[in-house]
Amino acid sequence: MKREKNKKTEGRGRPALIQEAKALLCKPELADELAEALVGKNGELGFLLKVLKERPRTFNPYLLKGMTVYKEPKALNRKTAELVAVSAAAALHCEHCLEAHMGRAVTEGATLDEIMDTILVAGAISESSMLSVAFRKYKQLEGKIKKGGAGKE
Structure with missing residues (x-):
């Protein structure tokens, strides 16, 4: 029996939710908001994060992962x-x-x-x-x- 194709797909067959997540993770506005939150808490953005912030698509998931690992461990x-x-x-x-x-x-x-x-x-x-x-x-x-x-x- 063939599996029915997910009706929520876009582009190259990726689910729409994945596309939305990727688009959000690439947004410079998200990088700015995450950086502002960190600066508000720590007073500054360290060297590594300053460099990563130049590439929001890398900075955003890196920072979000860190928040999950350190601030919300399971x-x-x-x-x-x-x-x-x-x-x-x-x-x-x-x-x-x-x-x-x-x-x-x-x-x-x-x-x-x-x-x-x-x-x-x-x-x-x-x-x-x-x-x-x-x-x-x-x-x-x-x-x-x-x-x-x-x-x-």
Whole structure:
């Protein structure tokens, strides 16, 4: 049995709702409104967001996703979401992200001890990850050298 084609389609067969969403996400007016809301809350738009704002079709979904992930998480509370962000920012060495998310974590009720623990966990994982990758490469090199095939270039 053939499926009936969705009657709400436009253009290349995409549902009308998707077309509407894409059109809205590309609007500079939405970018302006989102930026104004953020500036009203934080006092400024950071470097990354200023650059992204030059492309509303990228800025708008990026900012909306961030609002959903940090401000409206499904299973985590806001403080925990910000502590997770601190952990990721620490592991990825993102100085500006650390400043932003540590500040937001405090705003959401995190203590300095909670932030310190989060950073220490991130550091332990980062260290383990680095050592795991480096030791695997080391063992590969060791195996090649023992077979007489590498390391003498």
